[in-house]
Amino acid sequence: MDISKGCSYSCCDQCKQHPTFHTIQKLCNINECLDHITTLDISSSRISEVPEFIGNLVNLVKLDLSSNELKTLPLSLIKCQHLTDLILSHNTFTQVPQCLIDGMHSLKALDLSHNQLLDINIKPFCVQQLLTLNISYNSKLNTLPQWLWSIECNLLESLDISFTNCLNNIALDPYLNMYGIGNHLKYLYLSNTNSDVRKLDFIKNLKNLRNIVLDNKDTTIKKCRNYFHDVPLVFNYRFKFIDSLSMIDVELSTIGSRVYFSFPSIRFLNLSNNSIVLLPDSFSELSNLEVCDFSNNQILKIPESFKSLKNLKSLILNNNWLSTFPEIIEDLINLEILDLYANKLEICPSWNLNSNIKLLDLEQNIFSTETNIDINIKANYSKLLENLRSSITENRIIGPLFIEEPDDTESETDGSSSHYSLYSTSECDDHELVNMREHQGDTCLKPEEFWDCDTYEFTTDLFDPKNFELNLMNELKTLENSSNVNDKKNARSLRLANEHYFCPNDELPK
Numbered sequence: 001m002d003i004s005k006g007c008s009y010s011c012c013d014q015c016k017q018h019p020t021f022h023t024i025q026k027l028c029n030i031n032e033c034l035d036h037i038t039t040l041d042i043s044s045s046r047i048s049e050v051p052e053f054i055g056n057l058v059n060l061v062k063l064d065l066s067s068n069e070l071k072t073l074p075l076s077l078i079k080c081q082h083l084t085d086l087i088l089s090h091n092t093f094t095q096v097p098q099c100l101i102d103g104m105h106s107l108k109a110l111d112l113s114h115n116q117l118l119d120i121n122i123k124p125f126c127v128q129q130l131l132t133l134n135i136s137y138n139s140k141l142n143t144l145p146q147w148l149w150s151i152e153c154n155l156l157e158s159l160d161i162s163f164t165n166c167l168n169n170i171a172l173d174p175y176l177n178m179y180g181i182g183n184h185l186k187y188l189y190l191s192n193t194n195s196d197v198r199k200l201d202f203i204k205n206l207k208n209l210r211n212i213v214l215d216n217k218d219t220t221i222k223k224c225r226n227y228f229h230d231v232p233l234v235f236n237y238r239f240k241f242i243d244s245l246s247m248i249d250v251e252l253s254t255i256g257s258r259v260y261f262s263f264p265s266i267r268f269l270n271l272s273n274n275s276i277v278l279l280p281d282s283f284s285e286l287s288n289l290e291v292c293d294f295s296n297n298q299i300l301k302i303p304e305s306f307k308s309l310k311n312l313k314s315l316i317l318n319n320n321w322l323s324t325f326p327e328i329i330e331d332l333i334n335l336e337i338l339d340l341y342a343n344k345l346e347i348c349p350s351w352n353l354n355s356n357i358k359l360l361d362l363e364q365n366i367f368s369t370e371t372n373i374d375i376n377i378k379a380n381y382s383k384l385l386e387n388l389r390s391s392i393t394e395n396r397i398i399g400p401l402f403i404e405e406p407d408d409t410e411s412e413t414d415g416s417s418s419h420y421s422l423y424s425t426s427e428c429d430d431h432e433l434v435n436m437r438e439h440q441g442d443t444c445l446k447p448e449e450f451w452d453c454d455t456y457e458f459t460t461d462l463f464d465p466k467n468f469e470l471n472l473m474n475e476l477k478t479l480e481n482s483s484n485v486n487d488k489k490n491a492r493s494l495r496l497a498n499e500h501y502f503c504p505n506d507e508l509p510k
Contacts, residue, residue: 035059043067043087055079066090066111078103089134090114100124113137113160123147131155136162136189139224143169144202149180156181162191162217163224167199186210186241191217195226204237215248226250235262242266243288249273260285272296272316284308295319295339307331318342318361325349329357339388340365341396348372352380359391360384368400 037057042050044067054063055076062085065073070091077083077099086107088097093115100110101124109132112120117138127133127147133156135141142165147153159181161167167190182205191213193199203209216225228250235256242263252274256262260282263269267290276297283289284305292309293316300321306312307328315332318341325345329335330353337359338351345365351357352374360381362369373381389396 038062040064050074050077052076058082061085063087073097073099075099075102080104081106084108087111088115092116094118096120096122096124100126105129108132110134117141119143120145121147123150123152127153127156129155132158134158134160135166136160136164136191138164141166147180149178149182151179153180155184157184158187158189159185160189161193162189162213163193165194165224167193167195170199170202182206184208189213190226191215192224193226194224196228200232208241209239210241211244212242213246214250215246216250217248228252229254235259238262238264240264244268246270247274252276254278255280257282259283264288267291267311269293279303281305287311290314290334292316302326302328304328310334313337315339329354337388342401344401352377357384359388361388361396363396363398364401366401370399 035058038059039062040054040057040060041064043064046069048069048071050065050070050073052074053076054060055074055078057080060080060083063077063080063083064087066087067090070088071093073088075098083104084106086104086109089111091114093112094117096112096117100107101122104126105128107126108129110126110130111132111134113134114137117135118140120135120141121143123145127150130153141161144161144166148156148159185206186208188203188206188209188211190200192215195214203212214226214228228247229252236258239262243265245263245266245268248270249272252271253276255271255276255278257280259280263286265288266286267288269286269289269291270293272293272295274297276294276299279294279299279302281303283303284307286309288311289309290311291314292312293314295316296319298321299317300323302317302322302325304326306326309332311334312332313334314337315335316337316339318339320343322340322343322345324347325340327350329338329349329351332354333356335354335357338357339359339361340349341361342364345362346367348362348365348367348369351360351362362381363385369378369381385398
């Protein structure tokens with residue numbers, strides 16, 4: 001029965017005389033079909049209290065109370081012995097409702113996300129059969145409850161604590177791996193939990209983990225971002241069951257060479273929106289890898305060893321710095337999606353050698369698909385391009401990468417070159433060079449053959465050696481003072497240049 005947002009809905013044959021319910025108050029008057037209701041949706045109804053009669057729905061299996069103004073629940077809900085799914089998201093709960101602490105042991109899925117929970121340290125009775133727990137988007141939560149490792153919480157498979165501060169306080173217990181989530185947890189969501197490599201040590205106790213998400217999903221929230229400049233040390237342990245890892249936008253710059261040891265069974269890997277430059281050859285050991293997303297990084301090269309990834313179906317490399325692409329497409333026999341949009345490729349990859357490809361984008365590279373793709377297969381490429389573009393929401397353009405060519409007229413001077421390094425520590429900086437050229441322009445220096453006789457000054461005065469020597473000494477002193485000033489300027493220029501020196505990265509290919 002759906003009465004969310006005041007909707008009209010016919011509940012069953014027994015209440016055709018009351019076919020619609022415009023408000024939850026009208027529902028209170030219907031008694032003849034209560035025993036038959038298994039699903040009740042009262043979401044987005046702007047209610048602040050749940051009627052007591054809901055506890056009389058003894059066959060209720062799913063109850064959706066999301067997007068209301070609820071702060072508590074009636075104790076009568078304990079009588080709903082068959083209730084397995086309870087959705088309480090987007091309300092104003094500050095603590096776990098008492099009915100969950102005292103009973104409702106049949107619950108298998110509980111959603112308390114988007115509330116104002118202060119803590120959940122009291123163990124709810126409902127955890128005994130609980131398979132899925134979502135407490136994400138409760139920013140005031142700052143402790144991961146200890147009861148998650150209790151023997152009563154031995155069936156929990158999915159835990160979402162994204163957008164909380166639960167990882168700020170995790171009790172160190174040598175027996176964490178013996179009970180509770182240590183044995184059965186498979187799906188762990190830690191997006192925007194203010195995490196770093198030190199806060200993930202507890203993961204090593206989750207022996208059956210299958211899927212882990214460490215993304216930063218909301219770029220506008222700075223306080224709870226995850227930061228992993230390097231792969232967390234906890235991943236040096238062997239997680240033989242993990243088949244999906246997502247670390248989107250976590251400022252990751254390097255990938256450990258032992259990734260094959262940590263994730264021997266991984267199938268889905270998403271490391272997009274990071275600062276990765278190099279990929280280790282050890283990636284070729286991930287024989288089960290099917291989906292690999294490295295988009296929006298700074299990757300310079302794809303290892304030749306990628307040809308060993310025979311199960312790879314999707315390779316996403318758009319918006320990187322690739323200048324070459326190895327001849328591996330033909331070897332990736334199961335590859336269906338290849339995205340090389342917005343790189344720096346100079347030569348078109350031999351994609352047509354793999355007839356299995358269904359989605360392809362080669363636009364915005366240095367080469368032009370218009371002139372570098374054979375006319376006989378251009379129609380096929382257009383279809384593959386359309387398939388990929390229709391599967392994404394990103395706005396993309398068609399055509400080669402536009403590279404602005406330098407203006408030759410700016411670099412031409414009077415027979416001399418003006419190419420200077422941006423990192424030069426020469427004694428003459430650009431400002432002084434401009435002044436020098438202006439000074440040269442003012443003096444109007446000319447070759448000797450163009451000297452004018454009229455420019456000579458004739459005088460009848462007698463030559464006085466002493467007077468000449470005195471004038472010469474004065475001119476030398478003037479030149480010396482001017483030289484000292486220039487030395488100070490040059491010294492300042494040199495010091496500033498050294499403060500902004502260029503240091504190449506040793507990891508980059510020479």
